[in-house]
Each structure stands twice: as C-alpha cells, then as structure tokens.
Amino acid sequence: MAILVMIMRKMIKNKWLELSLLLGLIISVGLVSSMPIYTSAILQRLLIKDLEQLQTNNQQYSGIFWNSVYLTGEMKPEQAKQEIVDADAYMRDVVAQRFQLPLKAYVTERSTDSWKWIPVDASRNDSKVNRTANIAALSGMDAHVRLIDGRLPSAEPVDGAVEAVVVDQGLTNLKLVVGQQYKIEDDDAKTPLVVTIVGVIDRKSYDDLYWYSALSSYNSSLLVAYDWFEKAITQEQQLMLRSSSWYMAVDYSEMKLDSIERFINNYQRTEAYFSNTFTNLSIKAPGLKTLTGYYAKEEKLRLMLWSLNVPVMIMLAYYLFMVANLIVDRQKTEIAVLRSRGASRLQIVMGYVIEGALLGGIAFVCGPFIGLMLTKALGASNGFLEFVQRAALDVRLNEEAFQYGLYAVLCSVVMTLLPVIFAMKATIVGHKQQMARQSGLSFWHKYGIDVVLLAISLYGLYTFRRRMSDMQALGLDVTDLQMDPLLFLVPALFVLGASFLVLRIYPYLVRLLYRLGRRWWPPALYATLLQVGRSPTQYQAIMVFLSVTLATGLFSASAARTINNNAGEKIMYSNGADIALQLKWENDAPPPDMGGEGGGGDPAEAQAVVPMAPKKVQFSEPPYLPLAQLAGAETTAKVFTKKEAAFNAGKEKGTVTLMGIDTDEFGQTAWLRDGLLEHHFNDYLNLMAGNPAAVLISESMAEQHSLKVGDTLYVSWSGVESTMFQVYGIISYWPSWNPNPLFSDKSAVGSNNTSSGSANAANNKKVKDPMLVVGHLSYMQNNMALEPYEVWMKMKPEATSQELYQSIEDKKIPITKLVDAKQELIRSKNDPFLLAINGVMTLGFIISMVISFCGFLLYWVLSLSGRVLQFGILRAMGISFRQLVLMLVGEQLLTSGAAIGIGLVIGNLTSRLFVPMFQLSMQTTSQVPPFQVIFDPRDQLQLYLIVTVMLGTGLLILGTMLSRIKIHQAVKLGED
Known part of the structure; x- marks a missing residue:
C-alpha cells in the first residue's frame, strides 16, 4: 500500500507529463481498437450493397434459400411420408x-406425378x-394471388x-374450361380422382417475394388447396x-457479419441432412457465392488497415517513448539514489509497471470508445480531409475491439518501460557525469540504427x-494483388x-555556423549556437519527433491524394468524357437464324442454295440535335470507334x-490530362x-x-472498301484508348515476377501493342460507311x-447504353478499400498534427522549467528580457x-520515392x-498553418513563463 501511495504522489507531482502520457496511450488504444470496428462496419455496408447489386444483376432476391427433393420408387411410401x-419439421423449426x-x-x-386427364362428361368435344x-x-397461396x-x-x-x-396460360395449354370436371385416365392411379376447375389466378403483386418460380412453371399444374393436399396426398397417399x-x-x-457464418453453416448442414435422407435433391442460395467471398475480403481489408496505420503507430510509439523518457529524465537522480541504496532493478521496474498499469487501465476503458468515435469519422470521409453527409456506418463495439485495445495497452506500456530499463544502468556518479556531458552519441547513432533503417x-x-x-x-494485370503491408x-x-x-x-552544421561568425554574432545568438551545438542529444528527441x-x-496526404486522383483520372480517361451513351439505330439486318435450321422449310432445299456474300447492313441515323438539348449537357460530340479495322x-x-471524330466538338x-502529349490536346485537333x-x-503504330x-x-x-488517309501527327495517349500492352497468351504469364520469369515470358510472344488511328468522322461516313457511333457529353459544372x-x-x-x-x-x-485509404490517411494526418503539437508544447514547457536557473543567471548578468x-x-x-x-523535405522525398509503388495495388494494364x-x-x-500556430503558441507560452521568472528566486534556487 505504501508503494502505491508513493507512486500516486510521484504521478501527481508530474501530473502534466502523466496526462500527456495518458493522452498518447488513449489515442494509441483508440486507433488500434478502431480497426476491427471499422473493418466490421465497412464490410457490413459492403455486404448489403453487394447483395443489392447481385439482386439487380440476377433479377432474383438475394436472400433466397430454396431446396427441393424428388422422391423415387426406391423409397417405400410409409418411409417417404415420414x-x-x-x-418439414427440420426446415420450419431448425433451419x-x-x-x-x-x-x-x-x-x-x-x-404429384403428371397424369393424363379427361373430361368427366365424355360427350364433350x-x-x-x-x-x-x-x-x-x-x-x-390464397393470400398471394388474385382471381382472373x-x-x-x-x-x-x-x-x-x-x-x-x-x-392463365395453363388454362390455354391444357385446354381446360372453368366449371368443368376432369378425372385421371390411368390404371396406375390408386384413387380415381375427380377435379373441378373453379378459377384462374395470377400473382397479386409481381414484386412479391412469395413466388420463387415464375407462374409459367405452373402451366401444366392443377393447383389445389394445401390443406387438402397434405391430408389426401402426403398423409393418406391417395396419389x-x-x-x-x-x-x-x-x-x-438485416444481415450482420456474424450472419454470414450462420448462413453458410445452415446451407452446409441442410445439404448434409437432405443428402443423407434423399437420393435426388437440389439446393440453391443465390447469395451464397457472395457471402463465401467475405472471409477473403475481411482478411484483405484487415491487412490493409494494419498497413495504413503502420506509420501512425510508429509515430505514436515514438511519442510514448519520448514522453516516458522525459518522465524518466526528471527521475534519473531518484532512480540512481534508489539503486545506490540497495533497491533491485526488479523493484524499480515494478514501480513503473504499476504506474503503467494504472494509466493503461484508464486507456483500456476509454480507448475503445474513442475508437468508436474515430470509426464514425472514418465513415464520413469522401476523400482526404473531405467529409460528406453519407449514410452513417453501422458501428458497434465488439469483443475484438477490446481485445485489440488490450494488445495496444501491453505494447504501449512496454514502450514506456524501455527508458526505465536504460536509466537503471547508470549509478549516481554516472548520472551526474552524463548531465554534465550532453554531447555524446544517442543510442540510435551509437549503434547505427539510422543507417540500418535506411538500408532496409x-x-x-x-x-x-x-x-x-x-x-x-x-503488361501483367494484377487484379487480385493484395495490398502489401511493406508499401x-x-x-x-x-x-x-x-x-x-x-x-x-545537423550538430556539425550548427557548429560550423557558429565558427563562421563567432566574431560577429550578438550575445543572444552566440549563446544559442553554443547551447544547440554542444548539447545535440538534449534536442534530438523533439527534433526527430x-x-x-x-x-x-x-x-499520408500525398498518398491519399495520389490514389484518389489516379482512380478518378482512370475513370475519366477510360470513359473519354462525363457521359458516353449509345443511341438505338434502326437497320435492315435480317433477324437472327433467318433461313437457318430453325427457320422452317425443307433442309434439302436449304442445302441446295448457293452461299451468297453477306448483305451490307444499312443503318438509319437517329436524330442528334435532341441530345445537345438535354438538361445539364454543355457540349456533345459524335465518336465512332471500330475495334478491328x-x-x-x-x-x-x-x-x-x-476512331472517327468531329474535331471542334471533340x-x-x-477529357484528357494535361502533359500526356508532347503538345496540347487541341493543337493536334487544329492540325x-x-x-x-x-x-x-499512335506512337506504337509509328514505331512498329x-x-x-x-x-x-x-x-x-x-464489307467496307479501303480509304486513303494521310498521317499528320503521332500521339501516345488519346481519350478512352488504352496504349498499354496486353497479353494475348495467358499461359505465358507465370506466377512470379522475377526477372527470369519475365525473360521466359518475353520469349514466347504474348504482348500485343494496341494501335490507334484517329480521323474525321464525316470523311469516314462519306467514303466508307455510316455505322452507329457513341455520343460523348460534357456536363455543366x-x-x-x-x-x-x-x-x-x-x-x-x-438509349441502349449509358456510362x-x-x-x-x-x-x-x-x-471499402478506397474508403479505408481516405479515412485512415485522414485520421493519420490529423493524429500526426495533434500529437506533434502536444509533443512540441510539452517538450518546450518542460525544457524551460528545467532551465529556470540558467535564465535567471543570464538575467542577473545583464541580459535583457528582449x-x-x-x-x-x-x-x-x-x-x-x-x-x-527536415520533416517537410523528407516527407516530399518519401512521397516521390514511395507513392508510385502504390501502382502495385492497382491494375497495371x-x-x-x-x-x-x-x-x-x-x-x-x-501544414504551414499548423506549424505557424504551433511555433507561435510555443513562443507565446515560453515568453509568458520567462516574464514571470524572478531573479532572486532563480539565484536562491542555485544556492540551494
């Protein structure tokens, strides 16, 4: 208990340092615990969106679970009934x-089986x-049909x-009459069943989920009351x-992520149950394929989140180390005294472990809730440092969030204990010597950690x-390449x-600057250069931080901007303009299979017909002017493209x-990004x-x-005669045209990307260099043929x-097509992956700035408070406040x-060197x-604004503290 009281007093004495350490712990735990929360939330949104898209594509509800059995004669009637x-009970009560x-x-x-039916009234025609x-x-059924x-x-x-x-169609196909009676004409029927047709039905609503099968599947069915069927057929086995x-x-x-596993398990158990019971069965669940792919998506997204947060985690780890080091620096004398008086290293470390456990416990309780708030902020990100009012993510705390939070607390506490372990190596004499000599090498420089990190x-x-x-x-395509954490x-x-x-x-540069002007430097700058040049380790922590x-x-800013910008430019370039649409063109082409085997007539006569040259299809151009008058359209252009010319x-x-275009409209x-062509885009059109x-x-065509x-x-x-053209220019890019080489032989592409694999692939010709010719559309239509073209549209802002x-x-x-x-x-x-990049990068940027400001302010306030004696003496010597x-x-x-x-230069250099590597996570071709x-x-x-505010606030606070220093108190402190 006495140890706990001592630790609490020590923490209160250093309350600002302890609060700063607690802040870093809470942010670290919140950041780490937000990962499983965000992963679950974004996958939850993606799950519903994917199932909705599946329903749109398949025109079938994605929540269907259907299974059917066909009873064969191998199963006895009583067994089949049971x-x-x-x-029934298994499906209703279990599944x-x-x-x-x-x-x-x-x-x-x-x-039942299909039977032959005849009218009861034999006199009918x-x-x-x-x-x-x-x-x-x-x-x-009664609640879901309407009577015709x-x-x-x-x-x-x-x-x-x-x-x-x-x-309705069954009435026609079976030639039945409402009100008439029909009976089974089959000796195999156990009971001579008579059926009266009392009505004709249709769906009550065509979006009713009750109907799994289309009504056309009942064209050869007599639909009876379910209760009668259960009693007479299922139980009594009349048929x-x-x-x-x-x-x-x-x-x-209403699906959540935990519903995925239940759905898949349900499917597998149901399939196993019916396979063991029935010989012929069928089971269908349209959404199963989508659901089974979510384990891979979850793993990929989790890996990506860890990857995205690596730089921020390193920064937070260093912040914790720096603050812990500041705390330990103020207590090194105390640690040295305890060691000299017989305290073991374990006892000293345990005291700090208890202190870390107290702070870590608070961070563990608060951190996941901070993570919850961070996740909500991530869900609103629409780009880097851009937020929109989109539908809120379904975020909720889960067991995994607290589990991640616990891991973060343990790792963070270990980081705060490292300075304690390093400090215990010094005796009281060694500590005093170290305080007097602050020009030695730091741990990082002494063992060359900087060189090792750069080499890696x-x-x-x-x-x-x-x-x-x-x-x-x-020309390899890396569609399924996962985000590499090393990126x-x-x-x-x-x-x-x-x-x-x-x-x-840097210290050598400061010393060089001091020596170059030591005869001319004013006292204030002279003292500053001496202070910084002779005590590099004193400032190294804050400078590195x-x-x-x-x-x-x-x-983070450059990476997020680059990924967002390139993703947007890729879409705009491939589309060519804001809108690309295709109109319906009337033509005189014969219907499919005309004159073929399915077209009727005598096959022998068909074989005798002499093959004729294919008829040239004539197209009728639809009106173009209404497109230019559409709401929101600023300009339009006709773009004709023939792939295999x-x-x-x-x-x-x-x-x-x-490609055929009208130069002015085009x-x-x-849309084309500036700088892709040797000259401006419009210069080529004017040419x-x-x-x-x-x-x-294209350049590829000119070279090859x-x-x-x-x-x-x-x-x-x-079907079109050759037409002469003259080359007026050579281009490397053009709107909607991909100049990248494409593989024509997939087997040539190996699984590895080594240089030997590349050489082997290159030897087997697999790469096709696309080629392009761009000319006047009117010239092509007049001299070659009039064929359907696309209409590109630029929208008003x-x-x-x-x-x-x-x-x-x-x-x-x-409209037949619109993109x-x-x-x-x-x-x-x-x-989800772009959301993750935008959200996490934005969060990382904000955390970096907040932590940077806190660390800066904390360091200089503590530094100044530790140098009160020095400033007091300088004031006593006649140095003015100014x-x-x-x-x-x-x-x-x-x-x-x-x-x-240094940070701005290194950040720019890092972005230029490493941001291009993000191409590895995209489709290269x-x-x-x-x-x-x-x-x-x-x-x-x-950044400049934050830096200015940070430096200005720091100087204001430090100046205020300086103005409150009393000379007699500082000198008295020195005497004590």
Missing part, C-alpha cells in the same frame, strides 16, 4: 431459426385432347370432386407424392521498383532512418482501332482540322511499322445526373524550425493515364 414430415433473421416469405410446395398435368399445392376468373379452391372436396385453380420443396426468403438487409527501406524500394518494372514491361512499413522506416541520419549531421510526424503527415501502308499491314467535350483525310496515329508524319495509309473493315436521366426519359430518347463517369466516381469512392526572447526564438528556429524543415504523384497545395498550406 421423411417428408421430418423434413428457419438458425438464420436469426426476419423471414419475408416461407413456402412449402408439393406436387374436347374429350380426345391429350392433356397431362400434375397436382400441386403451395402453402399460403372464378374463385379459390375449397380445402374439402365438393360433391366428391377436388377443387383446383390454374394459371404418389413425387416432389417437395421448401422456400424461404430471409431479410438480407532502400532495399524495399529497389524490390518494389523491379517488380513494378517487370509487370509494366510484360506502408518501408516508407515509415525510410522517414525514421532519414530523420536520424540528418540529425547525425517533429520531423517524423510532419513527414508522416505529408506522406485493317490498315496497310506500303508493305506494312495490321489491325488497328479506328475538343470541347473530351488535322484543315484536311479531311488527315489522321493521327516505321510510319512518320506525311506517310499515306489505307484503312478498311469487313452544376448539373446532376438525375436531371440528365429525367430529361432523356421525358424526351423518350432510345456516367460521375456515378462511376461515386461508386469508386464507396469502395535578448532572452531572441535567444528562445533562435533556439526554436535552430531546433523546432529545422526539424520542421488499365492504369491509364500513367500513375502520377500528387502534391496538393492545400495540404502544404495546412
């Missing part, structure tokens, strides 16, 4: 309960019609006849029960560059190593993509505008076929997609200012335009 009853989700529909369906139908029943004619069937026979209804199916639709909008990071950079070079040279760890190591390396050199945090923040130029031949509408036969060709400006070439396609869609609908324009780049951008920003302030300003510029400058590192001036401005 197994069906047991299966439906295991989902733990609301049921939107639950249907049991039964059917349709008695010889061959009609075959089964008897079927669906539980709860007649009424619904009774659950009991009427006048000895069973009542049934049919679907042989042939099949039974169970269908349920669970509310997938540069080797990682070399490895990444070699891998990326191999993929780009061979974030290696830059963090580079930042740390570079900061320590610069600070190894500031440079690392600012470099990390700048790298043939060209020849002298002896050179090949296949090329031909230049106003199309070819004067000659109708002028074309631009030795073409140059001024050459003539001929282009054609199937304030226009919305909804306005455009509504305008298209109002004008009844027949909206704005909607594609929105979808890309909702991608000169003292100048000394502080000089010291700040030489330490904090220099550290900030489809990343057009080329990957470009982005530095947003807004991020630099925010």
